[in-house]
Amino acid sequence: MDAAIHTEHVTKVFGGVVIAVNDLSLTVPKGAVFGFLGPNGAGKTTTLRLLLGLHRPSAGRAFVFGRPCGIDAADVRGMIGLLPTNPKFPSHLKPFEYLNLVGKLHRIPAEVRMPRIAALIRAVGLLSVTDQRIGTLSTGETTRLGIAASLLADPPLLVWDEPTAGLDPAARRFALDLIQELRQDRTIVVATHILADIDRVCDHVGVMHEGRMIFCGTMQEMKRRLGHDGITLELSGSRDALRMAAEALAERCPSEHRWLGENVVSLVVEEGRSRAVALAAVLQLLHNVGVDLQAIQSGHGDTESAYLNLLQEDMSHGFARFQDSPRPTHADCGGATV
Incomplete structure (x- = not known):
């Protein structure tokens, strides 16, 4: 073994x-x-x-x-x-x-x-x-x-x-x-x-x-298991520029996204789509409103998302777990019914 x-x-x-x-x-x-x-x-x-x-x-x-x-x-x-x-x-x-x-x-x-x-x-x-x-x-x-x-x-x-x-x-x-x-x-x-x-x-x-x-x-x-890949962008710029960036992304962002803070945004690129193309489009939007890119990280939060998804799936299939559990046979019970 x-x-x-x-x-x-x-x-x-x-x-x-x-x-x-x-x-x-x-x-x-x-x-x-x-x-x-x-x-x-x-x-x-x-x-x-x-x-x-x-x-x-x-x-x-x-x-x-x-x-x-x-x-x-x-x-x-x-x-x-x-x-x-x-x-x-x-x-x-x-x-x-x-x-x-x-x-x-x-x-x-x-x-x-x-x-x-x-x-x-x-x-x-x-x-x-x-x-x-x-x-x-x-x-x-x-x-x-x-x-x-x-x-x-x-x-x-x-x-x-x-x-x-x-x-x-x-x-x-x-x-x-x-x-x-x-x-x-x-x-x-x-x-x-x-x-x-x-x-x-x-x-x-x-x-x-x-x-x-x-x-x-x-x-x-x-x-x-997530079915997508994530990219986290840390941005820098004035408060007005960051506000304009949020508005621009809300209107025209080619990917699902959410803000993790005032200057950190997480992008979700659907499976099968080009990450490079999606990222280039987002960076162009940010550049147009005067926001700079400070740092970029791929896969940030993926472990947490996968973990939470697993727990949610398990909680929603409680009876299915019972159906999949081992079942006694008549031999196990000596052929008797109780």
Whole structure:
């Protein structure tokens, strides 16, 4: 099985009443950076805990690098470097002490463990706080420590749950840049609801909603569901010139458009139309009213639009999901009717 993660009809029901994961079939290719998207409560964290063997599935099977996941699958957990949401570590320990403890639990020999910890502390930018207790670290510093812990045993699969939650811009950029570096020889799963993070680092994506996987594929496949391509223009000019630009576009724009701010407009070019021709016509209109082009970006917002479309489609087809679900046979029920 040439996949880092593979699940077959995994379902998890808590207490016989709460359906956290519903008939989940998922494949994450080896070497992918897989964005795990979904609103809060969609089932992302429960799915990750099932892969780690922290929950037992109510039905279905899950595999990591072809090995079955489960409560007793210590070999599977050893292949996964986990960064949980808002990680909590022993507050009385210092970063080196905590990483040394993690290394011992992984049974990494001291001659390998010590230099590796020192290198990781430097790599994640914690040298200046090595003498501080973990309880005194900032949110960003605690996340960096969690990243170091997830990398200590050099696992082939990284599972990072909301790695940029609560981070300032510098810490968020560090986490995303690190994912770009680590993707060379690992598979990485990034569970998040921050679409900009997915757009920046991921090549594959899965979207969960109400416990179900409603889309799984490449980023390009998800964006192609929109049926159009988008272009965002950042403009400069006087207030009067921008007002005239809005009026001109409203009257004569050859493409659908909407304003995202006073000086930012998004164009939607229908599939099959020439983007170059449509853009040239719009730029000529803007030039005629004295507005200059400051910046242009292609595809801005496509991930958000595709994601929202997927959620809307799923909410509008609730009963169809039931019709497509597995059905019992008489053999399953022992031939009896109840």
